[in-house]
Amino acid sequence: MSDVGGIAADRLRSFIERIERLEEEKKGIQDDIKEIYAEAKGTGFDVKIMRQIIRLRKMDNADRQEQETILELYLQALGMATE
Known part of the structure; x- marks a missing residue:
């Protein structure tokens, strides 16, 4: 693990990448929810x-x-x- 200015760069990169993956998943879920609302609206709700x-x-x-x-x-x- 390399330290840059006292920061464990590999560990930091790992956190950032995990958050980025979760943000992508969240966007996908939000898109799915939006589609369900559109479907419900289309059926009159x-x-x-x-x-x-x-x-x-x-x-x-x-x-x-x-x-x-x-x-x-x-x-x-x-x-x-x-x-």
């Missing part, structure tokens, strides 16, 4: 709502309920709440 659902499903149930409560409170304050 609302992609914007689908993204919201995915975001909500990632959340802890308590956090989601807290956000929904605050949202309802704000809507009421603005006279926009559904009764």
Whole structure:
């Protein structure tokens, strides 16, 4: 392993190359996700709502309920709440 200025160059190169490979994989996955959204849109689904659902499903149930409560409170304050 060669050191350049106290840095293990081979080790650094290894980290960089691993990150670059993962970035490529991530881009491929992002492209796949984009295609799925396009397919869903093509069959009539609302992609914007689908993204919201995915975001909500990632959340802890308590956090989601807290956000929904605050949202309802704000809507009421603005006279926009559904009764």
